[in-house]
Amino acid sequence: MTTLNINGKVTAVEADPGTPLLWALRDTLGMTGTKFGCGTGLCGACTVHVDGEAIRSCVTPISAVAGKKVTTIEAVGSDSVGLAVQNAWIAHDVAQCGYCQSGQIMSATALLKNNKKPSDADIDAAMLGNICRCGTYARVRSAIHAASASLV
Numbered sequence: 001m002t003t004l005n006i007n008g009k010v011t012a013v014e015a016d017p018g019t020p021l022l023w024a025l026r027d028t029l030g031m032t033g034t035k036f037g038c039g040t041g042l043c044g045a046c047t048v049h050v051d052g053e054a055i056r057s058c059v060t061p062i063s064a065v066a067g068k069k070v071t072t073i074e075a076v077g078s079d080s081v082g083l084a085v086q087n088a089w090i091a092h093d094v095a096q097c098g099y100c101q102s103g104q105i106m107s108a109t110a111l112l113k114n115n116k117k118p119s120d121a122d123i124d125a126a127m128l129g130n131i132c133r134c135g136t137y138a139r140v141r142s143a144i145h146a147a148s149a150s151l152v
Contacts, residue, residue: 037058042131048072049070091143
Protein backbone atom coordinates (compact mmCIF):
# COMPACT_ATOMS: atom_id res chain seq x y z
CA MET A 1 0.00 0.00 0.00
CA THR A 2 1.36 3.42 -1.00
CA THR A 3 -0.14 6.68 0.22
CA LEU A 4 -0.30 9.38 -2.44
CA ASN A 5 -1.41 13.01 -2.36
CA ILE A 6 -3.31 13.39 -5.63
CA ASN A 7 -4.86 16.79 -6.33
CA GLY A 8 -4.87 17.64 -2.63
CA LYS A 9 -6.52 14.39 -1.57
CA VAL A 10 -4.54 11.78 0.33
CA THR A 11 -5.29 8.38 -1.15
CA ALA A 12 -4.05 4.91 -0.34
CA VAL A 13 -3.19 2.94 -3.46
CA GLU A 14 -3.01 -0.84 -3.33
CA ALA A 15 -0.39 -1.59 -5.93
CA ASP A 16 3.21 -2.71 -6.14
CA PRO A 17 5.50 0.23 -5.24
CA GLY A 18 7.11 -0.11 -8.67
CA THR A 19 3.81 0.47 -10.47
CA PRO A 20 4.06 3.49 -12.77
CA LEU A 21 2.10 6.46 -11.48
CA LEU A 22 0.21 6.59 -14.79
CA TRP A 23 -1.35 3.17 -14.19
CA ALA A 24 -2.16 3.93 -10.55
CA LEU A 25 -3.96 7.09 -11.71
CA ARG A 26 -5.80 5.49 -14.62
CA ASP A 27 -6.44 1.90 -13.54
CA THR A 28 -6.59 2.09 -9.76
CA LEU A 29 -8.01 5.57 -9.20
CA GLY A 30 -10.06 5.90 -12.41
CA MET A 31 -8.48 9.25 -13.35
CA THR A 32 -8.28 8.92 -17.12
CA GLY A 33 -7.32 12.50 -18.04
CA THR A 34 -3.63 11.59 -17.98
CA LYS A 35 -2.95 9.66 -21.18
CA PHE A 36 -0.73 6.75 -22.16
CA GLY A 37 1.33 7.56 -25.22
CA CYS A 38 4.67 5.84 -25.63
CA GLY A 39 5.31 4.24 -22.25
CA THR A 40 8.94 5.36 -22.27
CA GLY A 41 8.65 9.00 -21.14
CA LEU A 42 9.35 10.44 -24.59
CA CYS A 43 6.01 11.77 -25.88
CA GLY A 44 4.68 13.77 -22.91
CA ALA A 45 1.07 12.53 -23.05
CA CYS A 46 1.36 11.27 -19.46
CA THR A 47 2.72 14.51 -17.96
CA VAL A 48 1.65 15.40 -14.42
CA HIS A 49 3.15 17.67 -11.79
CA VAL A 50 5.02 16.35 -8.77
CA ASP A 51 5.68 19.14 -6.28
CA GLY A 52 5.10 21.57 -9.15
CA GLU A 53 7.55 19.97 -11.58
CA ALA A 54 6.35 18.41 -14.84
CA ILE A 55 7.25 14.71 -14.90
CA ARG A 56 6.38 11.70 -17.04
CA SER A 57 4.06 9.48 -15.05
CA CYS A 58 4.54 6.44 -17.29
CA VAL A 59 8.12 5.98 -16.08
CA THR A 60 7.72 7.23 -12.49
CA PRO A 61 6.97 4.55 -9.90
CA ILE A 62 4.42 5.38 -7.23
CA SER A 63 7.11 4.80 -4.58
CA ALA A 64 8.96 7.86 -5.96
CA VAL A 65 5.99 10.18 -5.38
CA ALA A 66 4.87 8.98 -1.96
CA GLY A 67 4.76 12.01 0.34
CA LYS A 68 4.83 14.46 -2.58
CA LYS A 69 2.05 16.54 -4.09
CA VAL A 70 0.83 15.15 -7.41
CA THR A 71 -1.35 17.34 -9.62
CA THR A 72 -3.12 15.92 -12.65
CA ILE A 73 -5.05 17.49 -15.50
CA GLU A 74 -8.23 17.00 -13.48
CA ALA A 75 -7.08 19.68 -10.99
CA VAL A 76 -4.63 21.86 -12.93
CA GLY A 77 -7.31 24.51 -13.50
CA SER A 78 -7.86 25.00 -9.79
CA ASP A 79 -5.15 27.68 -9.65
CA SER A 80 -4.79 30.88 -11.66
CA VAL A 81 -1.91 29.69 -13.87
CA GLY A 82 -3.52 26.38 -14.83
CA LEU A 83 -6.84 28.10 -15.47
CA ALA A 84 -5.14 30.73 -17.65
CA VAL A 85 -3.50 27.98 -19.70
CA GLN A 86 -6.77 26.08 -20.11
CA ASN A 87 -8.59 29.25 -21.16
CA ALA A 88 -5.85 30.13 -23.66
CA TRP A 89 -5.99 26.60 -25.08
CA ILE A 90 -9.69 27.06 -25.78
CA ALA A 91 -9.32 30.62 -27.10
CA HIS A 92 -6.52 29.58 -29.48
CA ASP A 93 -8.27 26.38 -30.54
CA VAL A 94 -5.13 24.39 -29.80
CA ALA A 95 -6.57 20.88 -29.68
CA GLN A 96 -7.27 18.88 -32.80
CA CYS A 97 -7.45 15.20 -31.92
CA GLY A 98 -6.80 16.20 -28.32
CA TYR A 99 -4.88 13.13 -27.26
CA CYS A 100 -1.69 14.94 -26.24
CA GLN A 101 -3.40 17.98 -24.81
CA SER A 102 -3.51 17.06 -21.13
CA GLY A 103 0.27 16.56 -21.21
CA GLN A 104 0.76 19.76 -23.21
CA ILE A 105 -1.32 21.75 -20.71
CA MET A 106 0.56 20.28 -17.77
CA SER A 107 3.95 21.16 -19.30
CA ALA A 108 2.79 24.67 -20.24
CA THR A 109 1.46 25.28 -16.74
CA ALA A 110 4.72 24.14 -15.13
CA LEU A 111 6.60 26.48 -17.46
CA LEU A 112 4.46 29.50 -16.58
CA LYS A 113 4.64 28.80 -12.86
CA ASN A 114 8.43 29.08 -13.12
CA ASN A 115 8.69 31.70 -15.87
CA LYS A 116 5.82 34.19 -16.16
CA LYS A 117 7.21 35.76 -19.37
CA PRO A 118 8.77 32.99 -21.45
CA SER A 119 10.42 33.71 -24.78
CA ASP A 120 9.78 31.53 -27.82
CA ALA A 121 13.03 29.72 -27.01
CA ASP A 122 11.89 29.14 -23.40
CA ILE A 123 8.59 27.73 -24.66
CA ASP A 124 10.28 25.51 -27.21
CA ALA A 125 12.65 24.14 -24.56
CA ALA A 126 9.87 23.50 -22.03
CA MET A 127 7.58 21.86 -24.58
CA LEU A 128 10.26 19.86 -26.40
CA GLY A 129 9.25 16.55 -24.84
CA ASN A 130 5.57 16.92 -25.76
CA ILE A 131 4.75 15.43 -29.14
CA CYS A 132 1.61 16.48 -31.02
CA ARG A 133 0.66 14.14 -33.85
CA CYS A 134 -1.55 16.87 -35.33
CA GLY A 135 1.26 19.45 -35.38
CA THR A 136 -0.43 22.23 -33.39
CA TYR A 137 2.90 23.56 -32.14
CA ALA A 138 2.35 27.13 -33.39
CA ARG A 139 -1.03 27.26 -31.60
CA VAL A 140 0.56 25.84 -28.44
CA ARG A 141 3.15 28.62 -28.47
CA SER A 142 0.49 31.29 -29.13
CA ALA A 143 -1.67 29.96 -26.31
CA ILE A 144 1.26 29.99 -23.88
CA HIS A 145 2.04 33.59 -24.78
CA ALA A 146 -1.65 34.50 -24.31
CA ALA A 147 -1.80 32.74 -20.95
CA SER A 148 1.39 34.56 -19.94
CA ALA A 149 -0.09 37.93 -20.91
CA SER A 150 -3.26 37.22 -18.94
CA LEU A 151 -1.25 36.55 -15.78
CA VAL A 152 0.40 39.97 -15.65
